Amino acid sequence: MALRLLIFALIAVSAFAANLRLYLKDGDYQMVKEYKVDGDRVRFLSADRGEWEEIPLEIVDLKKTEKENADKAAALAETLKLEKAEEEAIKADRKLVLSVPEMPGAYLVDGPNLTALKEAEVTIENSASRRILQMISPAPIIAGKSTVTIAGKASKFRIRQSAPEFFFRLAEEERFVIIKLDPKKNERVVEIVTILPNEEGTFEDQKQVPVFKKQHAPRLHKLWGEKPLEPGEYAVVEYTEGKVNIRVWDFAVDK
Numbered sequence: 001m002a003l004r005l006l007i008f009a010l011i012a013v014s015a016f017a018a019n020l021r022l023y024l025k026d027g028d029y030q031m032v033k034e035y036k037v038d039g040d041r042v043r044f045l046s047a048d049r050g051e052w053e054e055i056p057l058e059i060v061d062l063k064k065t066e067k068e069n070a071d072k073a074a075a076l077a078e079t080l081k082l083e084k085a086e087e088e089a090i091k092a093d094r095k096l097v098l099s100v101p102e103m104p105g106a107y108l109v110d111g112p113n114l115t116a117l118k119e120a121e122v123t124i125e126n127s128a129s130r131r132i133l134q135m136i137s138p139a140p141i142i143a144g145k146s147t148v149t150i151a152g153k154a155s156k157f158r159i160r161q162s163a164p165e166f167f168f169r170l171a172e173e174e175r176f177v178i179i180k181l182d183p184k185k186n187e188r189v190v191e192i193v194t195i196l197p198n199e200e201g202t203f204e205d206q207k208q209v210p211v212f213k214k215q216h217a218p219r220l221h222k223l224w225g226e227k228p229l230e231p232g233e234y235a236v237v238e239y240t241e242g243k244v245n246i247r248v249w250d251f252a253v254d255k
Contacts, residue, residue: 162228
């Protein structure tokens with residue numbers, strides 16, 4: 001990356017130096033590699049002929065020439081600044097990737113560090129029963145609607161970032177998303193599950209947040225929202241579609 005940035009900078013500087021326009025007051029211009037004011041004359045190195053030439057200062061639109069050259073220099077400096085920032089961000093990202101623990105879970109990017117989210121205990125409730133939901137023991141397939149919840153009206157893990165980023169290490173190759181939780185009494189609803197009769201299918205209704213995802217290694221991903229998150233209760237979840245087994249790492253976004 002550093003070599004690429006250096007090559008880009010050299011090319012950009014070379015192109016900038018070879019493409020100066022020395023404007024004349026009649027609207028024409030000369031393509032020059034460089035120029036300098038010498039008394040009442042302007043000396044310039046012609047980009048076309050490769051020779052030093054001079055013309056009277058009074059026919060040169062020096063103000064327009066200097067403004068365009070200053071604008072080009074500023075644009076070049078901004079491009080190089082962005083390239084450098086991108087390189088530094090990639091280096092920081094690589095460093096964070098190496099620091100992600102081997103234990104499956106969600107880890108909030110907190111500057112140069114990572115903060116682990118605590119996995120929440122998930123329960124599933126229908127009209128007849130309420131039980132703890134475990135990945136290794138999927139809920140029984142009973143026709144009707146069930147509610148998947150986690151305890152507490154609000155998460156203890158609270159952040160003030162409207163655009164949080166997470167590294168997420170999966171336990172298995174499963175689906176994973178960020179969802180918005182729905183507070184109800186003393187719990188938060190993760191999803192509503194509709195189970196059709198005769199094992200015809202299962203539908204899980206989640207309030208998924210549109211996210212970007214980037215894979216760094218097998219079962220290791222980075223994810224963040226496509227838009228800033230509004231204040232509220234959220235969770236990073238890992239789930240198997242259609243099997244009603246889900247793992248939840250909850251967090252809240254404050255104003």
